[in-house]
Amino acid sequence: MGKLLFVGAILAIQFSRFIWLQFINKNFKHLFISFFIICIPLQIAKNVLESDVRIEGGTLGPYIQISIASIMFILILPFINWKKFKFLKNKWVYVVIIMSVVSLINPYNVATFSTLVFLYFFIIHILLFEAFYNIMDRSQIIKGIFDGLILLCIIQFILAICFPVFQISTVTKIFHESAEIGATRYGQRDGAVGMFSHPGSLALFILIASSFFMSCSLNLFNRKKSNFILVINSITLILTYSRTAYLVYVSTLFIIYYIYKNPQNNLFSFRNIFKVILPITGILIWVIYFSPLNNYFLNSNIEDMAETRMIYYYISYQAFLKSPALGVGFNAHRDFLTHNISLINSATLDPFISENPIHNIHLILLVEVGLIGFILWIFFLIYNITKSKYDLATNKNKLLSLSVIGIILAISFYGLTGWAPFSITILPFLLIFIYFSIRFRDLLAN
Known part of the structure; x- marks a missing residue:
């Protein structure tokens, strides 16, 4: 109920802003992106398809859902210029779809429906982003991203002050019932969760948002607002008590600043x-x-925590040996482990190990898409950092290029100890920045 009331309030606010912008004859399209970004952490969706047999699913779960992304794409359809709609413009979209098809026919994939969940999730978001690109120009898209993230960051800060500072625990379960448990890390220590279900997810969101606002500040785009958000983001991050995020935050912002000053x-x-x-x-x-x-x-x-990670590394290695070239299928590694329970039992009987995804996104990809997919993943990360750095050196697409460098570094470092970068509430943030960074890079190259 809390989520629905919140979405209703956001809809009312955005509609009021729409009316006002119409009244003063200003463009309102950026509000679409703003609304989408605000809704990402809420994970509002209706399950419409599930497998005939019980499956675990990977980091994206076991259900195909009607989500905010799919609803917004349908609503935008009448405004799209189909002659300019280029869904497969980005080469990396081809690669992901091809790898997904390979995963579907992979004999080691014991839960092809889990892979279909991933493929649907990926395609519907790419379709939505291309729709945004089709009906808006570059300035409107950046304005929408800025608008959505600044509102989200302020909301996270307020919720973080409520808990753990003032110990108002009721705010932790407004958006996700499981967040009340996650906020205490199963009784170990309190940490802010904001609109997310775990302090680690909130911490990772802060890393992503701060990379963007650091880029905005350095590029003199709404600098005062960006600096203000960086300050409150730092406070919010501290209140998550995420040790990994502290280290990644310092490293990422330092590198962003250095690259901006020395792009060549x-x-x-x-x-x-x-x-x-x-x-x-x-x-x-x-x-x-x-x-x-x-x-x-x-x-x-x-x-x-270190012992748990070592167990995950061991399990990942054993699973990798079963299918080293092609892996066990996108979003299907938990199903594979369930069907090969001896891989878990040989390491530990701890239910935490068997009930959660592998706590390392790079190992998840190594297990799910094998050595071929893993090499493509590493190439993708390095290539986008290199190309973004080149764009900075040549004064092209600087704001998004610098943001993407920081975001890739943040998710790469943080992903060494967790799976949150590939979760439903975080992955769309990564996808939207990557998609538009490449889209505008290609636009300026032509």
Whole structure:
């Protein structure tokens, strides 16, 4: 009920803004993107298709759903210029679809429906983004992203103050029932969840949003507002008590700033190892071992978490050996592990291991799409960082290019210890930035 009331309030606000913009003869189309972005964490959807047999699904779950993305695409259909609609314009969209088809015919895929869930989720979001691109220009799209993220960040900050600062625990279950448990990490320690179901997801969202607002600030796009959001985002992040996110936050923002100031330099040159990498490493060592936060990093449940990750690594390696070339299918690794329970039992009988996805997005891809897909994934990350850095050096598409560099670094680093980057409430943020960054890069290249 809380989610529906919130969506109703957002709809009312956006409609009021629409009326006002119409009254003063200003464009309102950016409100579409703003509304979509605000709704991503809510995970509002209706299950319409499920498998005939019980399946687990991977990071995206086991159901095909009518979601905000699908509803918005249908509503935008009448406004689309179909002559300019190029759904498969981006080559990487081809690659993902081809890899999905391979996953569907892969004999090691024991839950092809789980792969269909992924394929549907991916295609409906790409269709929506292309629809946005079709009916809006670049400035409207960026304005919509800015508008949606700034509202989301303010809401997350307010909720983070309510819990854990004022211990108003009721705010944790307004949007997700399971968030009340996630907010205490099963009784281990409190942490802000905002509109998400776990502090880790909120922390990752803050990393993504802060990469964008850092880019906005450096590129003098709504600089005062961007700096303000960076300040409150830092407070929100602290209140998540996500140790991994703290380290990634410092590293990512430092690298974003350095790349912006030195776009033509090779980040991994011998000179930059001493100017950038070693200073960052020194800061992180100080934070972990010598700062007032060292007890937080070293004297809590860090050993248990490290042990859990090692178990996941072992299970991933064993699953990878079963199908090293093509993997076990997109969004299907949990189903594969369920059908090969000995891989889990040989490591541990801990239910946390069997009931959750592998806590490493890179290993998830290695298991699900094999060595071929994993190599394509690494190439995709490096290629987009390289191309974005080139765009910065040539003064093209600077705002989105710098944002994408930060977001790729954030999800790559954070994804080493968690699966949140591939969750339903986070993956759309990654997809929308990647899609429009490449779309505008190609536009400026022509």
